[in-house]
Amino acid sequence: MLGEPFTKARNVIQTLEDNGxxxxxxxxxxxxxxxxVPIGDIDIATNAKPDEMLKLFKRTVPVGIEHGTVLILDGEHEFEVTTYRVEGEYDDFRRPDSVEFVRDITLDLSRRDFTINAMAMSLDGDIIDPYGGQEHLLQKEIHTVGQPKDRFTEDALRMLRAVRFASQLNFKIAHDxxxxxxxxxxxxxYVAVERIQVELFKMFKGVGLKQGLHSLxxxxxxxxxxxxxGEHSLVRSLIETVQDPIPFENVVIATLxxxxxxxxxxxxxxxxxLSNKLKRESLHVLHCYDEYKRKGISETLVYHVTHDYFVHFxxxxxxxxxxxxETSELTTLFEQLPIQSRSDLAVTGHDLMNMFPSVRKGPWIGEYLSKIEQLVLQGKLKNNRTEIESQVKRWKEQESN
Known part of the structure; x- marks a missing residue:
């Protein structure tokens, strides 16, 4: 008897089977x-056509109905259910020009990329494995369904997926x-760089990253x-340097x-x-690493890293x-800081403007806040509005003279 998450789909599969x-x-x-190993989303294949599924289930979303996929909502769960299909020619080395619905699960499995992904399982746990996927799991090898040339000229991304699976599963890629x-x-x-990006990040997260890099x-x-x-030595540098999976994308980019x-x-x-968010995060981790190489672990470094990025750094x-x-070393230093972010300062940029109403707003505000921030962090100035105001006025007087 299968356990979760498969049992959550019992109603959907039973409804299809009860209707022939x-x-x-x-x-x-x-x-x-x-x-x-942990199971993520589950996909279901059926010989029911999309219009037949739409009639059988009350709550559906035709998410990819032209390719045979219907999202079926069952209580709080949702499942992508796709009609058995075979595919036409791949003129762009990425997507089929057409799909044809069929009634035979073996034909549907024949269009898939690798034998370990070309198996089907019933609700009772019976396995349909026409291409030797179970044997290849035991051998810990990546084999294509049919000739590798055919699979890769259909969809070129499959080549990078082979490398990614080598890393994800710690498998070897078969010789052919x-x-x-x-x-x-x-x-x-011919593959969109966004798709390449996704596969590379998955490769870096793999438990067998060393194997993945060797396969690459x-x-x-x-x-x-x-x-x-353009830099053939980079993969060798990665193999020599990286020992374990890298779970954080910003750390991957910083490492590269x-x-x-x-x-x-x-x-x-x-x-x-890459997104602007990922760029900012990667740049932040990189800058913190540069500061660490120059000055080592310090209160200022810990302040700049911020608690949210300790693990990444x-x-x-x-x-x-x-x-x-140890993370605890940074946490202890962080908790002892007089301030943990600029927002903890006893004054704001608006306060500085009010202290000098006759002075035009400009870069001096940010410069003063940075100086205040550093002095407070170094323990040379108390985070007290009165003392900060006195210090700022002294600066202004010195500038006037």
């Missing part, structure tokens, strides 16, 4: 169940798959990836920026179309310098 249709769990959830990636790796140029090197796929292709000889953070942001230090610093 087939329905199976497919894809990653089946793979992860067999590997006994490895050779095909070498031959067809250049087709990755052995397949030579890096030669077709933005920035990597530090290890790259030819590209800075802005280059990575631009090449992979320490992760970067460990990756680059192999130095293990």
């Amino acid at each position: 249709y087939e329905a199976y769990f497919v894809g990653g959830s089946v793979r992860d169940y067999l590997l006994n 798959v490895n050779e095909a990636i070498k031959e067809y790796g250049s087709l990755i140029k 090197n052995m397949t030579q796929l890096y030669k077709s990836l933005p920035l990597f292709k 920026s530090l290890l790259s000889k030819d590209h800075d953070l802005n280059d990575w942001v631009k090449a992979y179309k 320490l992760e970067l230090v460990f990756i680059i310098d192999r130095e293990k610093i």
Whole structure:
């Protein structure tokens, strides 16, 4: 008997079966169940066509109905259910020109990328495995469904997905798959960089990141990836430097920026179309690391890192310098600070303006706040409005003289 999250889909599958249709769990959830690792979202495949599903279920959303996918809402749960299908030609090396609905689960599984993702499972736990996925799980190898050339010329992103799965599962890439990636790796140029970005971040988070990086090197796929292709030594530097998964995307970008000889953070942001938020976070961690290399651990450093980024900062230090610093060390220093952010100062920019109503607003306000902030942090000025005001007036008098 299957446990969660599969049992949550019992009503959906039972309804389809009670009405004469087939329905199976497919894809990653089946793979992860067999590997006994945490299971994420579950996908369901059925021989019911989209219009038939819409009639059977009261609460539905036609999220991808042209490709056979219907979102079925059951209580507080929702499931993507897709009609068995085969696909037409892939003229752009990424998406099929057409899909055709079929009634045979084996045909549906034949269009999938890798054998370990081409298995189906019934609600009772019976496995349909026409392409040897279970054997390949035992062998810990990545094999394509059918010829690697066919799968990769259909969808070039699958080559990077092979590397990502090598990292995610700590599997090796089968020899014929490895050779095909070498031959067809250049087709990755037809894939949107945003999709490449997603797969790379997943690779860096993998429990077998070392294996993933070795696979990236052995397949030579890096030669077709933005920035990597112009700096062949970067993958070797990653293999030599990175020992463990990197769970934080900002740390990934900071690491790439530090290890790259030819590209800075802005280059990575631009090449992979990273968000402004991720750019700010990566830049922050990078600046804190630079300050650490210059001055070591200090109250000022801890203040600049901020509590929210302690784990990210320490992760970067460990990756680059192999130095293990306990989070508690930073937390203790942080809790002892006279202020923990600029908002804790006893005065604001508006207060400074009120102290000097005849002086025009300008850069001097930010400059004064920075000076106040540093003096308070260093213990040279008490965080007291009266004392701060006296100090600021002395500065103004000195400027006047």
